[in-house]
Amino acid sequence: MSPTMKLNPNVIDLEYAVRGPIPQRAAEMAREGVRTIPCNIGNPQALGQKPLTFFRQVLSLVEEPDRVRRERALHALRAENPAALAGHDLVPADAIDYAAEILDKLPTGTGAYTESNGPRFVREAVARFIDARDDVATTGAPASDPDAIFLTNGASEAVRHGLDLLIGDKRDGIMIPIPQYPLYSATIHKLGGTQVDYYLSEEDDWAMTREAMETSLAGAQAKGIDVKAIVVINPGNPTGSILPDESIREVIDFAEKHSLVIMADEVYQENLYGDATFTSFARVLGNRDVTLLSFHSTSKGFYGECGKRGGYVEVRNPPKVEGSDVGFIDILLKLASVNLCSNVVGHLMTYLMVNRPKEGDESHALFTSERDAIIEALETKANRIREAFAQMDGMECYGRTGAMYLFPRIGKLPAGTGDFDYCMALLEKTGLCTVNGSGFGQVDGTHHLRIAFLPPTDLLEEVLPRWIEFHNRYVNG
Amino acid sequence: MSPTMKLNPNVIDLEYAVRGPIPQRAAEMAREGVRTIPCNIGNPQALGQKPLTFFRQVLSLVEEPDRVRRERALHALRAENPAALAGHDLVPADAIDYAAEILDKLPTGTGAYTESNGPRFVREAVARFIDARDDVATTGAPASDPDAIFLTNGASEAVRHGLDLLIGDKRDGIMIPIPQYPLYSATIHKLGGTQVDYYLSEEDDWAMTREAMETSLAGAQAKGIDVKAIVVINPGNPTGSILPDESIREVIDFAEKHSLVIMADEVYQENLYGDATFTSFARVLGNRDVTLLSFHSTSKGFYGECGKRGGYVEVRNPPKVEGSDVGFIDILLKLASVNLCSNVVGHLMTYLMVNRPKEGDESHALFTSERDAIIEALETKANRIREAFAQMDGMECYGRTGAMYLFPRIGKLPAGTGDFDYCMALLEKTGLCTVNGSGFGQVDGTHHLRIAFLPPTDLLEEVLPRWIEFHNRYVNG
Numbered sequence: 001m002s003p004t005m006k007l008n009p010n011v012i013d014l015e016y017a018v019r020g021p022i023p024q025r026a027a028e029m030a031r032e033g034v035r036t037i038p039c040n041i042g043n044p045q046a047l048g049q050k051p052l053t054f055f056r057q058v059l060s061l062v063e064e065p066d067r068v069r070r071e072r073a074l075h076a077l078r079a080e081n082p083a084a085l086a087g088h089d090l091v092p093a094d095a096i097d098y099a100a101e102i103l104d105k106l107p108t109g110t111g112a113y114t115e116s117n118g119p120r121f122v123r124e125a126v127a128r129f130i131d132a133r134d135d136v137a138t139t140g141a142p143a144s145d146p147d148a149i150f151l152t153n154g155a156s157e158a159v160r161h162g163l164d165l166l167i168g169d170k171r172d173g174i175m176i177p178i179p180q181y182p183l184y185s186a187t188i189h190k191l192g193g194t195q196v197d198y199y200l201s202e203e204d205d206w207a208m209t210r211e212a213m214e215t216s217l218a219g220a221q222a223k224g225i226d227v228k229a230i231v232v233i234n235p236g237n238p239t240g241s242i243l244p245d246e247s248i249r250e251v252i253d254f255a256e257k258h259s260l261v262i263m264a265d266e267v268y269q270e271n272l273y274g275d276a277t278f279t280s281f282a283r284v285l286g287n288r289d290v291t292l293l294s295f296h297s298t299s300k301g302f303y304g305e306c307g308k309r310g311g312y313v314e315v316r317n318p319p320k321v322e323g324s325d326v327g328f329i330d331i332l333l334k335l336a337s338v339n340l341c342s343n344v345v346g347h348l349m350t351y352l353m354v355n356r357p358k359e360g361d362e363s364h365a366l367f368t369s370e371r372d373a374i375i376e377a378l379e380t381k382a383n384r385i386r387e388a389f390a391q392m393d394g395m396e397c398y399g400r401t402g403a404m405y406l407f408p409r410i411g412k413l414p415a416g417t418g419d420f421d422y423c424m425a426l427l428e429k430t431g432l433c434t435v436n437g438s439g440f441g442q443v444d445g446t447h448h449l450r451i452a453f454l455p456p457t458d459l460l461e462e463v464l465p466r467w468i469e470f471h472n473r474y475v476n477g
Numbered sequence: 478m479s480p481t482m483k484l485n486p487n488v489i490d491l492e493y494a495v496r497g498p499i500p501q502r503a504a505e506m507a508r509e510g511v512r513t514i515p516c517n518i519g520n521p522q523a524l525g526q527k528p529l530t531f532f533r534q535v536l537s538l539v540e541e542p543d544r545v546r547r548e549r550a551l552h553a554l555r556a557e558n559p560a561a562l563a564g565h566d567l568v569p570a571d572a573i574d575y576a577a578e579i580l581d582k583l584p585t586g587t588g589a590y591t592e593s594n595g596p597r598f599v600r601e602a603v604a605r606f607i608d609a610r611d612d613v614a615t616t617g618a619p620a621s622d623p624d625a626i627f628l629t630n631g632a633s634e635a636v637r638h639g640l641d642l643l644i645g646d647k648r649d650g651i652m653i654p655i656p657q658y659p660l661y662s663a664t665i666h667k668l669g670g671t672q673v674d675y676y677l678s679e680e681d682d683w684a685m686t687r688e689a690m691e692t693s694l695a696g697a698q699a700k701g702i703d704v705k706a707i708v709v710i711n712p713g714n715p716t717g718s719i720l721p722d723e724s725i726r727e728v729i730d731f732a733e734k735h736s737l738v739i740m741a742d743e744v745y746q747e748n749l750y751g752d753a754t755f756t757s758f759a760r761v762l763g764n765r766d767v768t769l770l771s772f773h774s775t776s777k778g779f780y781g782e783c784g785k786r787g788g789y790v791e792v793r794n795p796p797k798v799e800g801s802d803v804g805f806i807d808i809l810l811k812l813a814s815v816n817l818c819s820n821v822v823g824h825l826m827t828y829l830m831v832n833r834p835k836e837g838d839e840s841h842a843l844f845t846s847e848r849d850a851i852i853e854a855l856e857t858k859a860n861r862i863r864e865a866f867a868q869m870d871g872m873e874c875y876g877r878t879g880a881m882y883l884f885p886r887i888g889k890l891p892a893g894t895g896d897f898d899y900c901m902a903l904l905e906k907t908g909l910c911t912v913n914g915s916g917f918g919q920v921d922g923t924h925h926l927r928i929a930f931l932p933p934t935d936l937l938e939e940v941l942p943r944w945i946e947f948h949n950r951y952v953n954g
Contacts, residue, residue: 003736005705005768005796005805008645011812012801019593019814027592041817045588056541064537066566073565084561088550089543110822111522113776113783115504116496153630153786156816164667168485186815190641228482259480291482299590306590307821309630319482324489328482335488337496338663339633340518343820344784345587 016186017439022423026433036431037463039452042237042404044304044374047454052303052370054363055352057091061099062109062348068100094362102348110344116337118151118312119344122351126151126312129354134283141286148315148329151350153342154306155267155297158313160187161335162263162293165328166228167193173225174263175216177208179407179440179448181237181265196220196227199443202409205399206241208232213254229261230254235268235278235402238440238450242276242402248284256290261319264294267311268403270301273379276402282316292316298349300404302374310346310353381460382406382453388464392471404454407437410447412475419447422474429470430463493663494916499900503910513908514940516929519714519881521781521851524931529780529847531840532829534568538576539586539825545577571839579825587821593814595628595789596821599828603628603789606831611760618763625792625806628827630819631783632744632774635790637664638812639740639770642805643705644670650702651740652693654685656884656917656925658714658742673697673704676920679886682876683718685709690731706738706770707731712745712755712879715917715927719753719879725761733767738796741771744788745880747778750856753879759793769793775826777881779851787823787830858937859883859930865941869948881931884914887924889952896924899951906947907940 018041026036038046045051061067071091078085103109105121117123127144136143152158163184166172173194176184188195198216200206213230220227232251234243255262264281272278281292298310318328326334336342357363382401389395394412410419419436426449427433437448455463495518503513515523522528538544548568555562580586582598594600604621613620629635643649644665650673653661665672675693677683690707697704709728711720732739741758749755758769775787795805803811813819834840859878866872871889887896896913903926904910914925932940 003768003796004799005643005736005738006645006703006799007642007801007805007808008649010645011642012798012803012808014808014811014815016811016814019811019817041590043590045585046590051586051588060537060541060544063540064533067537070566077562077565085554088554089547108522108784109528110784111528111782113518113520113523153820154816160816165484165488166482168483168487172485183815190812190815226483259482261482291480305588306817307585307587309818309820319480321489322481322483324484326489328484331484331489331491334491334493334496335667337493338491338660338667339631339637340496340783341786343630343786343823345822346820 010190010192014186014190015439016182017435018182020435020439022420022427022435023433025424026427029427029431034431036427036433037455037459038433039454040433040435042300042452042454043306044404044454045306048456049304049374049454050370051305052367054095054357054367055303055305055349057095058099058102058352059345059348061091061096062102065103065109068096068103071096092362094357102351110348112344114341114344114347116333116341117149118342118347120146122151122347123147123149125351125355126314130280130282130314134280139283139286141283144282144314148318150313150332150336151342151347152311152313152336153309153346154299155265155295155311155313156183157342158295158311159183159263159265161332162313163187163191163193164335165332166261167191170194171224171226173220173227175213175220175227175230175260177231177233179238179437179442180231181233182439184231185441194220194225196225197441200236200239200241202398202443202446206236206239208243208247208251210250210254213251217258227258227260229263231263231265232281233265235271236399237265237268237403238405238407239399240402240405240407241399242272242278245279245284248279248281252281252285252288252290256288261291261293264292266294267297267300269296271378271403273375273382273401276400282314285316289317291319298346298353301353302371303353305349308346308349309343310349312350377457378404378453381455381457384457384460384464385451385453388468391468393475395471404452405450406453407448407450410449410475413447414475414477419449422447423449425474426467426470430466432463432467487667487669491663491667492916493659494912495659497912497916499897499904499912500910502901503904506904506908511908513904513910514932514936515910516931517910517912519777519929519931520783521881521931522783525933526781526851526931527847528782529844531572531834531844532780532782532826534572535576535579535829536822536825538568538573539579542580542586545573545580548573569839571834579828587825589821591818591821591824593810593818594626595819595824597623599628599824600624600626602828602832603791607757607759607791611757616760616763618760621759621791625795627790627809627813628819628824629788629790629813630786630823631776632742632772632788632790633660634819635772635788636660636740636742638809639706639790640664640668640670641812642809643738644668647671648701648703650697650704652690652697652704652707652737654708654710656715656914656919657708658710659916661708662918671697671702673702674918677713677716677718679875679920679923683713683716685720685724685728687727687731690728694735704735704737706740708740708742709758710742712748713876714742714745714880715882715884716876717879717882717884718876719749719755722756722761725756725758729758729762729765729767733765738768738770741769743771744774744777746773748855748880750852750859750878753877759791762793766794768796775823775830778830779848780830782826785823785826786820787826789827854934855881855930858932858934861934861937861941862928862930865945868945870952872948881929882927883930884925884927887926887952890924891952891954896926899924900926902951903944903947907943909940909944
């Protein structure tokens with residue numbers, strides 16, 4: 001018999017619903033041969049979304065550098081003798097040039113550890129991307145600093161680094177929206193800090209209000225909590241809502257007044273549909289001196305390259321560190337250095353995300369059409385699910401469509417049951433794996449679920465009628 | 478002015494010498510255009526080591542799945558008309574088949590999140606690798622369990638997960654060898670636990686002794702520390718020493734007697750030279766019921782794929798968890814799930830590491846010759862550096878050659894200086910970046926440095942005479 005051992009209590013009772021009991025039951029069903037539809041998580045390629053051709057062509061070349069030479073030789077062969085390779089697709093010349101350029105900037109390719117914060121040429125490209133996105137040339141806002149950018153294994157690791165710096169013990173509080181993505185609650189709990197909830201206004205399309213923020217902060221301070229930061233997820237996860245510029249300004253005012261760090265989770269900044277536009281916290285911040293950590297990822301957007309685990313955090317206005325001569329950025333660098341560096345393919349995927357084929361490039365047309373098709377399909381699927389909700393008794397879905405999720409309120413449930421029971425029953429009956437609202441936090445007494453609107457259209461058309469049928473039977477049962 | 482902020486004290490004073498002030502100075506020199514030789518870290522491809530051709534061919538194909546079809550078409554074209562592609566190298570058919578098999582087992586390729594512990598087919602392959610390595614078919618030891626294997630972003634993350642489970646607060650102690658790899662000291666410190674040192678016997682080729690372990694444990698217990706685990710690094714880092722089977726048995730006896738978890742860092746298990754052989758902790762453990770976490774990585778060995786951040790931990794005999802119905806493995810899985818999964822290219826690199834071209838395969842001969850050339854070159858370079866030590870006044874290097882490092886004792890230094898000063902001066906004078914012994918821990922009053930024996934031979938031949946000259950001048954200066 002192995003001995004009994006006392007483990008870290010903050011790890012034992014960790015909760016992480018997007019990979020919790022419902023997805024675990026789905027995995028069990030899948031092993032038993034039942035078809036399940038994994039909508040518990042924003043994992044587009046697991047539901048058949050194709051990667052962008054150009055991205056993969058470049059990454060494939062970088063992985064085997066000798067191919068740059070060989071693919072160029074095939075182009076030369078075709079140029080010499082057009083019939084020689086008739087019917088064979090060659091890798092486009094611009095993808096080959098792009099890969100050669102990466103290997104020129106990073107001669108060790110994917111094989112060596114890089115700097116702890118990632119290769120500088122990638123951080124420079126990220127900075128240029130941010131500056132272009134936020135129009136710094138015209139707004140006069142400060143340019144992004146490549147040395148304040150840290151490339152990480154997905155945005156998750158970046159968030160963990162940020163929280164790791166801010167949380168010393170349980171008196172340190174972090175404000176998070178309710179509902180929230182459970183990476184925040186789980187990481188705060190694991191690090192032994194205190195989660196300070198502020199509530200979004202569902203009926204007002206999940207808006208943030210100054211009043212909710214002030215109430216939350218005052219409540220925490222009354223309990224002796226030293227609130228360090230406020231987390232904002234925009235576009236929202238799980239809500240899909242998109243913050244208006246005034247709300248962003250309100251958060252900045254609030255953070256400035258109370259000396260809080262803003263942690264802006266902006267990983268869904270390219271998951272916009274219809275006429276929606278994205279405004280970054282950095283853009284609204286401009287020249288104001290409030291500490292901002294903003295997070296981005298290669299896992300979302302139209303690319304959905306989740307397996308690459310690419311991501312970054314950009315720091316603006318790092319705070320002075322109490323009792324230390326070492327700066328915030330240097331401490332973050334030291335923390336990152338303990339694991340040497342994040343994965344290099346993730347770095348390069350990040351580079352591609354911020355440095356795409358340009359107009360006039362050979363690959364531009366295909367890239368653009370693939371991108372547009374993905375975004376259009378996502379919007380169509382979200383709309384189809386919303387239409388289904390309209391046929392479900394008591395189901396209401398607030399907020400416009402953003403990110404990859406819908407988060408409807410289940411207004412009617414059998415007495416004594418909650419959204420966990422509903423989602424588990426939905427899984428058992430239809431194979432559809434969603435996550436119950438309680439996994440994200442919600443106003444007491446309300447019930448929700450989060451669904452990622454990712455399944456292929458035919459699968460969706462097949463499962464939606466079964467969901468409607470299940471729903472109306474279950475809630476009235 | 479940004480406000481002053483109190484940060485996590487355990488992060489502020491983190492120390493991590495392999496990326497500390499000396500490597501930082503090297504980076505500064507490199508930016509100023511000075512040639513530096515990064516021997517501070519085991520990063521073979523940064524010093525010109527080539528990746529194994531087969532590994533990269535497969536990874537390149539998996540990255541762009543359509544190439545499986547295209548490369549087969551090129552083979553067909555050549556078969557039809559041998560002159561059509563004269564002079565062009567095609568990807569070997571076995572690499573194409575291998576990639577196709579991976580894509581068959583993991584249809585989402587590198588694009589989707591996988592299970593939190595990594596794709597099952599990779600964990601199964603790791604289990605088979607462990608069983609073959611340890612001859613379980615003949616020894617009767619228990620087979621490795623794929624569900625007790627966790628794929629991680631390098632072994633670093635696996636070590637962090639293990640320590641995260643074991644360390645609740647500063648009364649929780651972890652025994653680590655001195656000298657040690659600073660991942661351990663830094664992570665224990667960051668998690669707020671207590672580092673409990675046990676000393677290796679330098680003159681006895683860095684052997685572990687039962688007495689040193691017992692003394693260390695008793696000392697910690699006398700201070701009220703609850704010692705949870707003992708870390709063993711074999712082959713040693715920074716020492717390069719290789720543990721005899723008796724020492725491994727001694728550690729197991731010790732851990733059993735005191736109910737400790739063994740954390741066996743076995744990432745250098747394929748960095749063996751001459752007639753050295755590797756025995757795993759799992760093999761010596763056999764059927765004994767002691768908790769073992771063993772770590773492995775794609776970053777070391779002859780492959781040196783550091784940028785991939787592939788690694789794993791295998792758990793044997795997980796302990797019962799005090800006060801919890803949830804098992805150790807399930808808690809580890811929950812912890813891993815908060816970051817969704819580690820990077821998929823790292824998973825696949827791990828798969829390749831444990832599942833290589835077999836005798837009879839088309840790629841076997843090239844693979845074997847590349848492997849042998851790398852291992853031979855490493856041994857030759859280690860020997861050349863040892864020869865140089867013999868010409869350095871007071872320099873003594875104990876232990877046989879293992880891992881990627883030599884850790885000589887600097888027996889003579891100018892009064893009032895230490896190994897940090899020596900290594901910094903060596904860097905300034907020769908461009909050679911090493912790490913001072915104090916970064917790993919050492920007996921008080923002794924001085925060492927760690928050098929990774931990785932530079933290309935011509936560079937080494939150029940720098941060694943300059944090092945000898947520097948040394949004899951510096952220590953007698």
